[in-house]
Amino acid sequence: MSTPPKPLEGIPLVLMTIAVSLGTFMQILDTSIANVSIPTISGDLGASPTQGTWVVTSFAVSNAIVLPLTGWIARRFGEVRVFVFSILLFTVMSWLCGLAWTLPMLITFRVFQGAVAGSLIPLSQALLIKNYPPDKKGLALGFWGMVVVLAPIIGPILGGWITYEYTWPWIFYINIPIGLISAFLTWQFLKDRDTPTEITPIDYIGFGLLIVGISSLQVMLDKGQELDWFNSDAIVTLAILATVFISFFIAWAIYTPYAVVDMGFFKLRNFAIGTFLSSSIYLLFFGSVVLLPLWLQTRMGYTPFWAGVSVMPIGLFPLILSTSIGKYVSVWDPRWMGTTSFVTLGLSYIWMSNFTTDVSLQYIFMVRFVQGFGLAFFFIPLITIALSEVENRQLASASGLFNFCRLIAGGGFGTAIFVTVWQRREIFHHSRLVEAVTPFSENTREFLDAINQLGLEGQRALALLDEVILPQASILAIDEIFYICGWLHLLLVPLLWFCNRPAATHAIAQGE
Numbered sequence: 001m002s003t004p005p006k007p008l009e010g011i012p013l014v015l016m017t018i019a020v021s022l023g024t025f026m027q028i029l030d031t032s033i034a035n036v037s038i039p040t041i042s043g044d045l046g047a048s049p050t051q052g053t054w055v056v057t058s059f060a061v062s063n064a065i066v067l068p069l070t071g072w073i074a075r076r077f078g079e080v081r082v083f084v085f086s087i088l089l090f091t092v093m094s095w096l097c098g099l100a101w102t103l104p105m106l107i108t109f110r111v112f113q114g115a116v117a118g119s120l121i122p123l124s125q126a127l128l129i130k131n132y133p134p135d136k137k138g139l140a141l142g143f144w145g146m147v148v149v150l151a152p153i154i155g156p157i158l159g160g161w162i163t164y165e166y167t168w169p170w171i172f173y174i175n176i177p178i179g180l181i182s183a184f185l186t187w188q189f190l191k192d193r194d195t196p197t198e199i200t201p202i203d204y205i206g207f208g209l210l211i212v213g214i215s216s217l218q219v220m221l222d223k224g225q226e227l228d229w230f231n232s233d234a235i236v237t238l239a240i241l242a243t244v245f246i247s248f249f250i251a252w253a254i255y256t257p258y259a260v261v262d263m264g265f266f267k268l269r270n271f272a273i274g275t276f277l278s279s280s281i282y283l284l285f286f287g288s289v290v291l292l293p294l295w296l297q298t299r300m301g302y303t304p305f306w307a308g309v310s311v312m313p314i315g316l317f318p319l320i321l322s323t324s325i326g327k328y329v330s331v332w333d334p335r336w337m338g339t340t341s342f343v344t345l346g347l348s349y350i351w352m353s354n355f356t357t358d359v360s361l362q363y364i365f366m367v368r369f370v371q372g373f374g375l376a377f378f379f380i381p382l383i384t385i386a387l388s389e390v391e392n393r394q395l396a397s398a399s400g401l402f403n404f405c406r407l408i409a410g411g412g413f414g415t416a417i418f419v420t421v422w423q424r425r426e427i428f429h430h431s432r433l434v435e436a437v438t439p440f441s442e443n444t445r446e447f448l449d450a451i452n453q454l455g456l457e458g459q460r461a462l463a464l465l466d467e468v469i470l471p472q473a474s475i476l477a478i479d480e481i482f483y484i485c486g487w488l489h490l491l492l493v494p495l496l497w498f499c500n501r502p503a504a505t506h507a508i509a510q511g512e
Contacts, residue, residue, distance in 0.1 A: 007134070007136075008132070009133065012189050013131070015188075016189040016190060017128065020128055021124070021144070022181060022182040023179075023182040024121055024148070025147045025151050026087075026175050026178050026179060026182065027117040027121060028121070028147070028152060028155075029151045030059065030094075030113070030117065030155075030172075030175065031060070031152065033158055034059075034159060034171060037160070037162075037163040038055060040168050041103075041106070041168050045100075045101070054103075056222070057222040057223070058108075058110040058114065059113060061111070061214070061218040062115040062118070063117055064118075064214050064218050065214050066114075066115050066119060067118045067403060067404040067407065068400050069400070070119040070396055070397065071262060071394070071396050071398070071400050075197065075397075076197060076198070077197060078194040078195050078196075080190045081194055083119070086118075086123075087182050088179065089112075090113060090175065093109050094175035094176060095175075095176055097172040119400070121407075122400035125383070126395040126399055127186075131190065138329035139327045141329065141380045141384065142327060142380055143326065144379075145322045145383070148379055149318040149379065150315045152286070153289070153315045156293065156308040157305065160305045164305070202258075206252050206253055210245075212241060212245045213241070213242055214242075214246070216241035216245065217246065220238035220239055220242060221413060221416040223235070224420070225416065225419055225420050261397075261401060262394070262397050265390065265394075269498070270388050270389050270499050271386050271398065271402070274499060276495075277338075277382060277495060278383070278402070279406050280488075281342070281345070281489065281492070282406045283417070284349075284414070285345075285375065285378075286415065287414035290414070290418060290419065293310060294307075294422075296310055299470070306361070310365070311368060313366075313369040314371050316372050318376040321373075322376060325377060325381075329380050329381060333501055334380075334381035334382075334385050335499060337381040338377065340374070342374070342378075342492055342493045343374070343489070343490065344370070344373055345371060346486045346487065346488075346489030348371040348486075349482045349485040350487070351486075352479075353479045353480070354479065355475060355479060357472060357475050383402070421481060425476070425477035425480055425481070426477040429474075429476040430469060430470060
């Protein structure tokens with residue numbers, strides 16, 4: 001067995017960190033940067049906004065399929081080769097996306113772009129951990145966590161600005177210089193540090209089950225609200241396909257000797273609990289990141305840019321603290337750090353449940369800023385706990401499965417659940433508030449009298465009254481969701497303490 005290379009130090013370590021982080025940043029950015037540009041892209045390519053949403057869905061589906069396969073691909077071809085090759089292909093596909101002159105072409109290129117990007121997140125995590133000195137591995141996770149938090153926040157803002165100031169193809173073209181720099185520097189410093197390769201049989205059955213199951217699940221989640229969920233035959237069919245094929249895939253992966261995804265990681269207590277907690281909190285976090293700007297745009301009159309800006313303060317604490325948290329995660333008990341995160345996030349969501357229609361942007365900034373403190377203590381401790389019992393050679397596989405669960409929970413279930421619950425609770429509160437609008441209500445008579453004096457009568461007056469009621473119903477629904485989110489964070493805290501304290505951090509803390 002060959003001796004593993006010594007960890008990088010000094011300038012090579014810094015440049016390698018920048019290179020790998022750029023690759024990760026580019027991939028995560030592209031999961032959200034196109035969202036706010038869908039109306040512009042659709043109009044420019046002669047398609048409806050509904051058809052345009054496939055630009056986002058196509059990327060998410062192919063990305064989700066490849067993500068859990070990262071371990072098998074890396075074992076077959078080598079982690080460094082796969083990472084660099086994926087970045088180069090991602091760069092090429094970004095260029096082709098920008099050149100696309102029809103919607104079907106753009107969707108096709110987005111499918112390939114999502115597929116080649118699927119391995120970037122777990123491989124970046126594994127490469128950083130493996131090439132940092134043992135006492136600085138937490139610092140590596142700190143840099144990684146900072147990128148993971150900031151990219152989805154910056155994406156919608158950057159996408160809206162580029163689309164408004166330039167043209168939508170530039171949201172893809174900006175990947176070209178970033179990708180080339182990332183690939184060049186990564187290969188420069190890690191080409192002699194690639195992992196050994198091994199030829200294993202291809203699990204065609206497992207791969208087929210995974211493709212059908214995850215594709216059905218992702219499309220169901222993306223299109224569910226648009227098609228009225230289970231009142232649609234298409235959604236029912238997709239739900240059945242997802243359930244059947246994913247169930248068979250899990251059973252197959254457990255018992256076949258050469259599974260494309262190693263489900264054995266869930267036998268490790270820390271991995272199982274850490275993955276569940278990370279997925280649950282990320283679902284709540286990502287759902288709120290989608291819901292808050294959506295509410296501000298549709299009910300509060302914010303532009304897409306300012307709605308995106310409203311979530312920015314949540315990234316300030318992670319930007320400032322991530323490297324320090326990464327540095328000390330090997331000294332402090334990550335379970336206490338995770339507890340700090342859950343409690344802070346929980347209380348901040350309960351705070352947000354007091355929003356009114358008069359809430360100012362400055363007040364939203366203040367709440368999101370405090371929420372960012374809790375978010376800073378979330379990613380790194382949870383990753384440390386989840387991967388603490390995984391051997392170095394299995395990091396890519398475990399990281400791929402960990403991130404797959406997290407991203408499906410957040411980007412898939414989180415968005416679908418939050419938007420659906422909000423809209424249905426809004427309808428409920430609207431109907432309750434309208435019940436109070438009667439000819440016998442003094443408030444109703446006073447409002448209509450005031451409107452009549454402005455020259456509005458009949459249906460026009462009632463329409464204006466409904467415009468006053470709708471934001472009230474909307475904020476009641478938003479407040480309910482945030483209140484539930486707050487308590488769910490707090491209720492998850494005890495489960496965190498069923499994890500074992502990572503042995504390495506315990507040894508360092510004891511001076512061993």
